[in-house]
Amino acid sequence: MEIRNIIDDLKKNDLIAYNYLFSNEDEKLGVVICVKEDLNFGFVVEVLNEDGKISLPASIIEYRKI
Numbered sequence: 758m759e760i761r762n763i764i765d766d767l768k769k770n771d772l773i774a775y776n777y778l779f780s781n782e783d784e785k786l787g788v789v790i791c792v793k794e795d796l797n798f799g800f801v802v803e804v805l806n807e808d809g810k811i812s813l814p815a816s817i818i819e820y821r822k823i
Contacts, residue, residue: 767792767802767820775804775813775820786823787811 767773767789774784787804795801798814 767822772823773804773820774823775802775818778817778819 769789769791771789772786773789774786776782776784785806787806790803790805790810792815793801793803795814798816800815802813802815802818802820804811804813
């Protein structure tokens with residue numbers, strides 16, 4: 758597995774499937790709005806999905822580009 762920096766890997770308008778680490782829920786789909794630096798989590802990914810705009814702490818999610 759190749760290690761990548763999330764800010765270099767994700768770009769605006771990327772479609773991703775994501776889920777929280779160690780979660781038993783189904784994957785959710787979302788469109789990346791932006792990736793911002795954050796003092797608590799390192800980076801926060803803002804995603805637009807069916808529930809609206811949400812902020813995902815990058816350190817506790819796993820994702821894949823679609």
